[in-house]
Structures are given as structure tokens and as C-alpha cells.
Amino acid sequence: MYEISAKFSISSAHYLNNYEGKCKRLHGHNWKVTVYLKGEELDSLGMLVDFTVLKGFFKNIEDQLDHNCLNEIEFFKQKNPTAENISEFIYTRMQELLDQNGIDNARVDRVSVYETENCEAVFYR
Secondary structure, eight states, rough: OEEEEEEEEEEEEETTTTOOOGSSSOOEEEEEEEEEESSSSTTSOOOOOHHHHHHHHHHHHHHHHHHHHHGGGEEEESOOHHHHHHHHHHHHHHHHHHHTTTTSEEEEEEEEEEEEETTEEEEOO
């Protein structure tokens, strides 16, 4: 089994609905994201997924999230834009991009999102 990971950053705003505390007001974070892929077979070049390809896929996700109010994104109209739900959103979107591009030797294993330096949420199936 092989595993690769890549780290990314996103800056965005959000607020939490039905929350009692200061996070109910609009505020921003510099989210730190790590995407982990796993697979049993390497491609003909000896890679699970080319890091350049992985970064390109994340750019698609970044374009949706970066410098936006997350509450305005369709996914987060149904779910609060918590670190947990952001990690699920990124996981799901990254897996869709792998599938759409015919990459079948690797799957998203998990996505880690740091809301602050010391607070992390992880989504995996």
C-alpha cells in the first residue's frame, strides 16, 4: 500500500448558524489542509498520483473556497461550515476529481483541516 499527501492553504470567512458564541458572527480563518491518497498500485512512472496533478485538482477546490464566505456555497447552505464539514467537502470533491479524470489506482484516504494552529478536524470513510 502506498500513501501520498499534499498540504494546502485556504483563506475564507464563515459563521456558524444556531451557535451560541462569538463564532455565530462572520469571521475568517487561514485553513491548513492536508489531503491523503492511498493505493496499492503505482502508475508506469512509479507514482501513485503525480503531485502536480494533485495540486491541480486542489486548485479547482481552492477556487471554490478561497476568499469566499463559505456559507454562500451550496454545500454549506445545508451544513454549517465547520472544520469537520469543510474536510468532508474537500474529501468528496477531491474523490470526484480523481474519478472524473480516470485515476482509479488511488482513492482519497482522509482530509485534515486545521482551523487554527492547534485545532484539527479529519474526515475519512
